[in-house]
Amino acid sequence: MGRPPCCDKVGIKKGPWTPEEDIILVSYIQEHGPGNWRSVPTNTGLMRCSKSCRLRWTNYLRPGIKRGNFTPHEEGMIIHLQALLGNKWAAIASYLPQRTDNDIKNYWNTHLKKKLRKFQSAMEPPSMAGDEKSLDFAESETGAGSSNLKLNQTSSSYASSTENISRLLQGWMRSSPKINNNNNNSDSIGSCSAAANNDLISHGDDQLESILSFENMKDVALMEKSTSKATFQDSGEKIINPERKQKADNNNNNIDDNNNNNSNPPLSFLEKWLLDESSSAAQVEEIDQMMELPSIF
DNA sequence: AACCCGGCCAACCGCCCCTTA
DNA sequence: CTAAGGGGCGGTTGGCCGGGT
16 A cells, blocks of 8 residues: 555665765755755765655755754744644744754654643643643643753754754855855745744733634634645745745746745735734743742742 | 663654656 | 656654653
């Protein structure tokens, strides 16, 4: 039924990437641009499957990726979007261009889910504490007295220090105008929208409840999806709109309506809502404060 | 000091969708 | 129209690390 895994072949290397492999991959992409991943292993001599190469590039080597240290604003965006869209990490990532879906997914699973759960149990009367339906958490409670959140774990291993890989490799990339020729094209991340959002977000009602009850927005989201399907494209490679996908595949060239978007497309309802609400930084901080209360005593 | 346990996160797996021949 | 291939996405895993005992 299912297709055989692409990486079944013997001799395919798995596990953490080495700096040497990263350099090979980056220099290849520098020369040829991302895409046609199938040919990457053969052309580079990397003993990695094409998927692994793509993943490595999109999640770590791509220029402009920001890693670690999620800001309260980003947290708020993620919480909002997760409530609205569910576990559509790629879609969520498209609103946080500097973040990868994998990163967001990990952050959600390791930090935000717990945070929200704590928050929810803090908000609920004790008798209700066991009922977790409203947050739709799939997993069961583990470790009832779960420990404090550990943020910013540091690691000395290469793989874990990749937060700086893009920076380290910037020299390589810089010598290549090809890839990042366009402010906003599919490889230059971290540009506009996030920054714009950061700037735009200035207010919001502080009703914490609103963070947690977006059910009413889901219909809107569905409508949204059916009509305009995520009109935002992140400046990365996650392309939600198929039309854009095709264009992107054709590679480059400014596709992007969204670039040129000076002819800014009108904000969709969802986007407006996000911008209005994602003042959520304040809301998230409030959650933090709420959750710290018990520890004060 | 050694061991155990749990958290974190990079990477893999497998399914799905889209494109192309 | 259909089948095959490639890429994208979400879920899951496994290894590393730090904290606790």
